[in-house]
Amino acid sequence: MMKQLMLVALGLCAVVGVAQARDTQYKFPLADVLAMPEAQGKLDGSVKFYLAGQATPTVLERKGEDVSNQKTNGMGKADEFGCKWAALSALLALQNKAKQAGANAVVDIVSYYKKNTVASPTDFECHAGAWVIGVALKGTYATVQN
DSSP, rough: HHHHHHHHHHHHHHHHHHHTOOOEEEEEEHHHHHOOOGEEEEEEESSSSEETOOOOEEEEEEEEEEEEEEEEOOSOOHHHHHHHHHHHHHHOOOOOHHHHHHSSSEEEHHHEGGOBBBBSEEEEEEEESSSSSEEEEEEEEEEOOO
16 A cells, blocks of 8 residues: 555656646747737837837947846746736836946847747747746847837
8 A cells, every 4th residue: 555655656757747747838929928918008108119120210329238027927827828917917027127337228128038049020938837927138228219
């Protein structure tokens, strides 16, 4: 009986280890995040966001670069919604720091998950695990011409 319990316990540990190791990579349009009902009013329009490679107004001044690494609980959430939620959280953090820096934009935004740069003029990268969904965005605070 004890031997059977040990085998069951080892089997459960193996299943948990596999579940925790999930790291599904997704790419979603940043425009989808900006259009989320949850973004309305929170992203107030005072700071504009421009992905690397996207057409950007003339940059008048660069004010430093930063990373926002945001995560959300993946339990009970569809990966796509969790990814968009984490991306919205990253944009909110960048918006707040841009305001503090006196910037009206964040330019050259790239995905920066585990310090790996992925640039796209339309999409951000997200990683969903068994328990956590994460988005890391790196960008430069700037004053752009209106």
